[in-house]
Amino acid sequence: MGYQKIAEVEDLWSGEMKGLEVSGEHILLVNLDDRIYAYADACPHQRSRLSEGALSGKVIRCARHQWEFDVCTGSGVNPQNTCLRAFPVRLDGPDILVDIDACAVSETAMEGGHGR
Template identity: 35%
Template structure:
Protein backbone atom coordinates (compact mmCIF):
# COMPACT_ATOMS: atom_id res chain seq x y z
CA UNK A 1 0.00 0.00 0.00
CA UNK A 2 1.33 3.42 -0.94
CA UNK A 3 1.24 6.23 1.60
CA UNK A 4 -0.41 9.43 0.45
CA UNK A 5 1.79 12.48 0.16
CA UNK A 6 0.58 16.01 0.87
CA UNK A 7 1.38 18.84 -1.56
CA UNK A 8 0.92 22.61 -1.19
CA UNK A 9 -0.78 23.42 -4.48
CA UNK A 10 -2.15 26.93 -4.32
CA UNK A 11 -3.60 29.83 -2.43
CA UNK A 12 -7.06 29.95 -0.93
CA UNK A 13 -7.44 33.54 -2.15
CA UNK A 14 -6.88 32.45 -5.76
CA UNK A 15 -9.53 29.73 -5.56
CA UNK A 16 -11.95 32.04 -3.76
CA UNK A 17 -11.58 34.50 -6.66
CA UNK A 18 -13.85 32.11 -8.57
CA UNK A 19 -11.58 30.71 -11.26
CA UNK A 20 -10.75 27.02 -11.37
CA UNK A 21 -7.03 26.36 -11.09
CA UNK A 22 -4.95 23.61 -12.68
CA UNK A 23 -1.74 22.62 -10.89
CA UNK A 24 0.73 19.78 -11.04
CA UNK A 25 1.36 17.77 -7.89
CA UNK A 26 3.43 14.62 -7.74
CA UNK A 27 3.46 14.35 -11.54
CA UNK A 28 -0.33 14.55 -11.73
CA UNK A 29 -2.70 17.29 -12.93
CA UNK A 30 -5.01 18.48 -10.14
CA UNK A 31 -7.91 20.89 -10.63
CA UNK A 32 -9.09 23.12 -7.78
CA UNK A 33 -12.64 24.45 -7.63
CA UNK A 34 -14.71 26.45 -5.17
CA UNK A 35 -17.91 24.48 -4.54
CA UNK A 36 -20.52 25.81 -2.14
CA UNK A 37 -17.90 27.58 -0.05
CA UNK A 38 -15.44 24.67 0.05
CA UNK A 39 -12.30 23.99 -1.96
CA UNK A 40 -12.57 20.76 -3.95
CA UNK A 41 -9.59 19.06 -5.62
CA UNK A 42 -10.13 16.61 -8.48
CA UNK A 43 -8.15 14.89 -11.17
CA UNK A 44 -7.38 17.57 -13.76
CA UNK A 45 -8.58 15.42 -16.67
CA UNK A 46 -12.11 14.27 -17.35
CA UNK A 47 -12.44 10.49 -16.81
CA UNK A 48 -14.62 10.31 -19.95
CA UNK A 49 -12.18 11.62 -22.59
CA UNK A 50 -9.40 13.42 -20.66
CA UNK A 51 -10.76 16.93 -21.28
CA UNK A 52 -9.29 19.84 -19.26
CA UNK A 53 -11.72 20.08 -16.34
CA UNK A 54 -10.34 23.39 -15.06
CA UNK A 55 -11.78 24.95 -18.24
CA UNK A 56 -15.25 23.62 -17.42
CA UNK A 57 -18.13 25.50 -15.82
CA UNK A 58 -19.34 25.03 -12.26
CA UNK A 59 -23.00 25.61 -11.40
CA UNK A 60 -23.66 24.90 -7.73
CA UNK A 61 -21.95 21.54 -7.24
CA UNK A 62 -22.12 20.47 -10.90
CA UNK A 63 -19.00 20.66 -13.07
CA UNK A 64 -19.50 20.46 -16.85
CA UNK A 65 -16.54 19.26 -18.92
CA UNK A 66 -15.78 21.70 -21.77
CA UNK A 67 -15.16 18.99 -24.37
CA UNK A 68 -18.31 16.85 -24.44
CA UNK A 69 -20.54 18.43 -21.82
CA UNK A 70 -20.40 15.51 -19.41
CA UNK A 71 -21.32 16.58 -15.89
CA UNK A 72 -19.90 15.62 -12.51
CA UNK A 73 -21.05 16.27 -8.96
CA UNK A 74 -18.05 17.92 -7.27
CA UNK A 75 -19.28 16.78 -3.84
CA UNK A 76 -19.40 13.07 -4.74
CA UNK A 77 -17.49 12.70 -8.02
CA UNK A 78 -20.49 10.98 -9.64
CA UNK A 79 -20.98 11.37 -13.38
CA UNK A 80 -24.53 12.21 -14.36
CA UNK A 81 -24.24 10.62 -17.82
CA UNK A 82 -22.71 7.29 -16.72
CA UNK A 83 -22.92 6.16 -13.10
CA UNK A 84 -20.00 3.76 -13.62
CA UNK A 85 -17.65 6.75 -14.07
CA UNK A 86 -16.44 8.58 -10.98
CA UNK A 87 -14.33 11.75 -11.02
CA UNK A 88 -11.40 11.19 -8.68
CA UNK A 89 -11.42 13.66 -5.76
CA UNK A 90 -8.58 14.30 -3.33
CA UNK A 91 -8.57 15.31 0.34
CA UNK A 92 -7.97 19.05 0.84
CA UNK A 93 -6.54 20.83 3.86
CA UNK A 94 -6.41 24.59 4.30
CA UNK A 95 -3.70 26.23 6.44
CA UNK A 96 -3.92 30.00 6.39
CA UNK A 97 -3.91 30.91 2.69
CA UNK A 98 -2.24 27.65 1.61
CA UNK A 99 -4.22 24.83 0.00
CA UNK A 100 -2.82 21.34 0.49
CA UNK A 101 -3.94 18.17 -1.29
CA UNK A 102 -3.18 14.56 -0.44
CA UNK A 103 -2.41 12.22 -3.36
Protein backbone atom coordinates in the same frame (compact mmCIF):
# COMPACT_ATOMS: atom_id res chain seq x y z
CA MET B 1 5.21 12.56 0.28
CA GLY B 2 1.94 13.41 2.05
CA TYR B 3 0.16 16.73 1.97
CA GLN B 4 1.79 19.55 0.07
CA LYS B 5 0.85 23.15 -0.55
CA ILE B 6 -0.51 23.67 -4.06
CA ALA B 7 -2.27 27.04 -3.76
CA GLU B 8 -3.60 29.63 -1.35
CA VAL B 9 -7.28 30.09 -0.53
CA GLU B 10 -7.20 33.64 -1.90
CA ASP B 11 -6.14 32.21 -5.30
CA LEU B 12 -9.46 30.36 -5.66
CA TRP B 13 -12.65 32.32 -5.14
CA SER B 14 -15.93 30.71 -4.13
CA GLY B 15 -17.65 29.42 -7.27
CA GLU B 16 -14.36 29.08 -9.15
CA MET B 17 -12.32 26.13 -10.41
CA LYS B 18 -8.71 26.07 -11.52
CA GLY B 19 -6.37 23.52 -13.08
CA LEU B 20 -2.83 23.14 -11.70
CA GLU B 21 0.09 20.80 -12.32
CA VAL B 22 1.75 19.47 -9.17
CA SER B 23 4.60 16.96 -9.29
CA GLY B 24 3.54 15.90 -12.78
CA GLU B 25 -0.09 15.39 -11.73
CA HIS B 26 -2.86 17.55 -13.22
CA ILE B 27 -5.15 18.69 -10.39
CA LEU B 28 -8.52 20.45 -10.57
CA LEU B 29 -9.27 22.63 -7.54
CA VAL B 30 -12.85 23.74 -6.97
CA ASN B 31 -14.10 26.19 -4.36
CA LEU B 32 -17.80 25.67 -3.76
CA ASP B 33 -19.42 27.61 -0.94
CA ASP B 34 -15.96 28.08 0.65
CA ARG B 35 -15.22 24.34 0.65
CA ILE B 36 -12.24 23.20 -1.37
CA TYR B 37 -12.34 20.01 -3.47
CA ALA B 38 -9.50 18.46 -5.49
CA TYR B 39 -9.88 16.04 -8.38
CA ALA B 40 -7.71 14.73 -11.18
CA ASP B 41 -8.03 17.30 -13.95
CA ALA B 42 -9.08 14.68 -16.48
CA CYS B 43 -12.53 13.61 -17.58
CA PRO B 44 -12.80 9.83 -17.25
CA HIS B 45 -14.32 9.70 -20.74
CA GLN B 46 -11.38 10.78 -22.91
CA ARG B 47 -9.02 12.43 -20.40
CA SER B 48 -9.72 16.00 -21.57
CA ARG B 49 -9.04 18.71 -18.98
CA LEU B 50 -12.05 19.44 -16.79
CA SER B 51 -10.52 22.84 -16.02
CA GLU B 52 -11.32 23.80 -19.63
CA GLY B 53 -15.00 23.07 -18.96
CA ALA B 54 -17.55 24.94 -16.89
CA LEU B 55 -18.71 25.09 -13.30
CA SER B 56 -22.44 25.64 -13.00
CA GLY B 57 -23.76 25.57 -9.46
CA LYS B 58 -22.62 22.21 -8.04
CA VAL B 59 -21.87 20.65 -11.44
CA ILE B 60 -18.59 20.45 -13.35
CA ARG B 61 -19.20 20.07 -17.10
CA CYS B 62 -16.50 18.73 -19.41
CA ALA B 63 -16.00 20.98 -22.44
CA ARG B 64 -15.39 18.14 -24.87
CA HIS B 65 -18.49 15.92 -24.62
CA GLN B 66 -20.54 17.64 -21.90
CA TRP B 67 -20.13 14.90 -19.27
CA GLU B 68 -21.19 16.26 -15.87
CA PHE B 69 -19.99 15.59 -12.32
CA ASP B 70 -21.21 16.56 -8.85
CA VAL B 71 -18.60 18.83 -7.25
CA CYS B 72 -19.31 17.60 -3.71
CA THR B 73 -18.95 13.89 -4.43
CA GLY B 74 -17.20 13.58 -7.79
CA SER B 75 -20.01 11.24 -8.87
CA GLY B 76 -21.26 11.33 -12.43
CA VAL B 77 -24.45 13.27 -13.07
CA ASN B 78 -24.54 12.50 -16.79
CA PRO B 79 -23.69 9.69 -17.18
CA GLN B 80 -24.27 8.40 -13.66
CA ASN B 81 -22.05 5.31 -13.89
CA THR B 82 -18.76 7.19 -13.60
CA CYS B 83 -16.85 9.29 -11.05
CA LEU B 84 -13.81 11.50 -10.71
CA ARG B 85 -10.55 10.62 -8.97
CA ALA B 86 -10.40 12.70 -5.80
CA PHE B 87 -7.51 13.88 -3.66
CA PRO B 88 -7.69 14.55 0.09
CA VAL B 89 -7.58 18.27 0.84
CA ARG B 90 -6.99 20.25 4.01
CA LEU B 91 -6.38 23.86 4.83
CA ASP B 92 -3.50 25.18 6.90
CA GLY B 93 -4.21 28.86 7.47
CA PRO B 94 -4.26 30.43 4.01
CA ASP B 95 -2.68 27.37 2.34
CA ILE B 96 -4.49 24.69 0.35
CA LEU B 97 -2.78 21.34 0.95
CA VAL B 98 -3.43 18.26 -1.20
CA ASP B 99 -2.17 14.72 -0.73
CA ILE B 100 -1.48 13.78 -4.35
CA ASP B 101 -0.14 10.36 -3.31
CA ALA B 102 -3.48 9.36 -1.77
CA CYS B 103 -5.64 9.62 -4.89
CA ALA B 104 -8.71 7.41 -4.69
CA VAL B 105 -12.23 7.19 -6.01
CA SER B 106 -13.98 10.39 -4.98
CA GLU B 107 -16.35 9.29 -2.24
CA THR B 108 -13.70 7.54 -0.16
CA ALA B 109 -10.94 10.11 -0.65
CA MET B 110 -12.72 13.18 0.66
CA GLU B 111 -11.79 13.59 4.31
CA GLY B 112 -13.74 15.66 6.76
CA GLY B 113 -11.10 18.40 6.77
CA HIS B 114 -11.49 19.47 3.17
CA GLY B 115 -13.12 22.81 3.75
CA ARG B 116 -12.79 25.89 5.82
